[in-house]
């Protein structure tokens with residue numbers, strides 16, 4: 001790691017405690033993006049290792065991502081590695097403040113191989129790490145070596161196209177602030193400049209997509225705009241760098257389902273349609289990136305595995321009938337802290353009490369409690385129902401549906417969508433139905449920050465499989481209105 005990069009992160013550790021204060025509330029800021037790719041991999045790639053998986057948070061900074069990974073994967077051993085001692089000090093404070101188990105922090109420069117004693121990892125996360133490297137290949141080589149032969153890597157690269165507005169702001173700032181000014185002085189001037197732009201200016205709109213309507217504070221401004229160690233990447237370069245390290249790119253996450261009608265008119269020739277339909281994931285990502293420039297607003301997020309590993313392809317049954325619920329595989333999201341049974345005076349009455357991730361208490365009737373305990377990401381709903389049904393009275397189908405929806409509403413499980421990459425449950429606000437009502441495709445993983453709602457489900461009538469899924473779940477009414485009414489910049493066509 002170049003000395004200037006270390007100086008930057010020692011002076012401005014990321015994420016800054018000013019931005020995400022150390023303390024219990026930081027748990028509410030966990031980013032579900034850290035989890036969902038892993039969940040997808042674990043389900044569809046027949047990755048069955050139980051809970052004791054090992055996760056490496058490479059370039060963990062002040063440990064917010066590490067905490068998130070530990071909390072989202074109860075039982076996992078999570079190691080955060082960073083070269084900035086200041087950042088690691090804050091990471092340890094974060095961990096101590098919330099007492100999340102299974103965490104370890106190690107100071108190490110990832111330009112060099114990890115100590116062999118750290119072993120290999122099932123899931124390696126390199127978020128915000130590679131963008132500041134002069135040459136990411138030594139880091140990627142380290143990460144590839146650290147990956148289990150059937151492991152998954154998540155790596156982000158700053159997107160040149162997505163960050164154009166940020167770069168434009170810095171150009172404007174450079175024009176008005178004396179050369180050589182201190183970072184803090186540039187940030188003060190930058191905040192004034194940003195706040196003075198018209199609200200509909202493209203740079204303001206870019207900023208609102210990251211920081212919400214109130215804009216950034218000083219630390220967030222530095223992280224977003226003044227990290228001049230960061231290089232911009234094209235998708236081609238990012239794919240090339242990952243593959244040069246001996247990994248196979250599985251897919252590039254983007255913020256919504258691929259909707260050809262976003263870029264093609266109705267007169268698309270059949271030949272072209274077939275070509276597009278036959279593309280593999282990386283080529284489809286190239287096409288989307290080239291034609292749909294807004295699809296990667298900020299960074300490219302690549303998922304990769306060792307080149308020699310050929311994970312089975314995801315499969316979703318074509319014939320979703322009324323029994324579809326039986327075939328869904330619910331999984332423990334970990335969005336709730338490990339199921340913590342609170343001292344429970346009601347246990348005798350056949351009910352169990354849990355604390356959810358946002359601190360709320362939930363109460364479950366005994367059958368749901370038993371169902372929940374069998375959720376392991378492998379058993380289907382049908383299998384679980386059979387197991388808990390033994391010796392119990394048979395139930396009408398509607399009661400089962402209600403139970404599973406209630407569990408989802410408590411934030412304990414995600415009912416698996418046709419493509420779980422497109423259905424990410426987040427913080428536990430409102431019920432599933434409400435959340436679908438405000439699911440804003442522009443926010444995809446993070447949810448609608450504008451009015452604080454969550455869950456994104458790119459379901460709709462355009463996708464018959466998704467619609468069938470919605471119908472299978474009964475109470476989730478899939479309609480054409482999944483837009484967030486409060487997001488001025490969302491248009492159903494956009």
Ligand SMILES: C[S@@+](CC[C@H](N)C(=O)[O-])C[C@H]1O[C@@H](n2cnc3c(N)ncnc32)[C@H](O)[C@@H]1O
Nearest residue numbers: 001009059060061082083084109110111127128
């Ligand atoms: C933008 S922060 C990302 C923090 C965290 N991953 C997250 O997503 O919130 C990037 C971190 O990578 C670390 N870093 C950059 N190059 C590194 C290297 N060669 N070895 C170890 N850490 C490095 C920096 O010190 C910094 O803390």
